[in-house]
Amino acid sequence: MPWGLLKQGLRKSYLPRGLLPRRQALKDSYDVVIIGAGGHGLAAAYYLAKEHGITDIAVLDKGYLAGGNTARNTAIVRSNYLTPEGVSFYDESMKLWGGLSNELDFNIQLSNRGHLTLAHADSTLRTMRWRAEVNKHLDVDSDLVYPDDIRRLCPHLDLSEDVRWPILGALYHPPGSTARHDAVAWGYAHGASKRGVEIHEHTEVTGLQRDGQRVTAVETDRGTVRCGRVLQAVAGASSVVGDMAGLRLPIRTVPLQACVSIPLMPFLDPIIVSGTLHTYVWQTARGELVMGGSSDPYPGYTTRSTLDFKEGLIAHLLELFPFLAEVRLMRQWAGMTDMTPDFSPIMGKTHLDNYYIDAGWGTWGFKATPVCGRRMAETVATGRVPEILHAFDMGRFSRFDQVGERGAASVGH
């Protein structure tokens, strides 16, 4: 339990603490400029300050703190991936998630509830058996379970055999959890700014100045700042910002929609995912069902909602939980996801000496927030890419050495 919370609870009068200092003027120069004040950028700033003693950092964002995909994902964290590279990477993240509330002294509301990925076809079961074996080999708790176990874990699920897509089995990943995504960003922001990192919201990067192979300054709508190193962490706008640095990326920006129901009595413990039915759902502590489906059928830089999405998602959800038919939706939203051809992220160095990239996070970025922040901080601080990130180098697409994770994406995209 985070001690700050306990102290707060014992206090006679409630004293809310100011999280971030008031906005300062931009300095002329920073050692490290991080573009993007989402979970990833803030985590990188935090670990740079805490583990590498680099505090002359500006985190710039054209919007407000964590107002992009950090606040639009569906808050699920897990590590039951398909490739050994992916599993090792996300598992390091799971280890960090476990201690994050204490580390940040900020309650991120990590809730361990188990994660069930349903199989409705033999081919799906085959991939799950593969995933389970890769997971177990790397010491990640993950196994194939069958309808009897599923009934025990989630009694409300329709396990009838006379439906269009009967449930044949599931990949069960007990460590699967959810975390309050806003709190993660606030916790990292607080921890970073406490150590001297400046967070500048509503500061749009408009260009980069280069001298040969180095970025010398970052141009913003509040003036130009010189910089020692730059880290780009702008999910959803990676191609646009990358273009300023002359980067060419294998990314399609595709909207991803999600929605939340009215609050219901608690009935759903685990996180339920069905790739075949393009649906995932879990119930928050407030009782709302958080629901999502596959990405939109074509790319775009827009966060509008569509009726097609809701019709498809809800029809499939009712296959799993028919009794939800009368439940109303409360909120809906969309984020912009950077889809890569192999469903894996792009992290590490670029063709420029002092420009680092953290991109291609498609629909799998939130769970990687701690590990990506920590390992990208290490990369920026030392100038060396740690081994755990080697496989995610952007050069893999010209070496034909991709990290194929499509089989472990929560739903078909």
Place this chain on the structure above:
Amino acid sequence: MEINAKAMSQPMKLMNCPLNGWRNIGEFVYGGEVVPAPAHDAPTEEWADWVFMENNTAGVVREWWLHAPSSYWFIAERDTVRDQVLRSYPPDEVFTERVEHDKGAGTT
């Protein structure tokens, strides 16, 4: 079918197929940016670029689309920020001559 300019200015719900006219957007399949293919003997990096890299433009783009029920491929100009199709036309408006890929076949 009577579809006025107002339908065009709305976010994508209908699209004008050059062969079949206005159809529900759900009947169409996205096919990627219109990017000329490299020469058959171009270096590997050029092919890797063509296969994997994307311009991913925020703005007006030219793309391949398929009307799935009639299996008809065409080209559409679309604003990816405003989610609007501006124009759609048959591919022979752009591809005026046949591209031969078998030139030099057999060489490595």
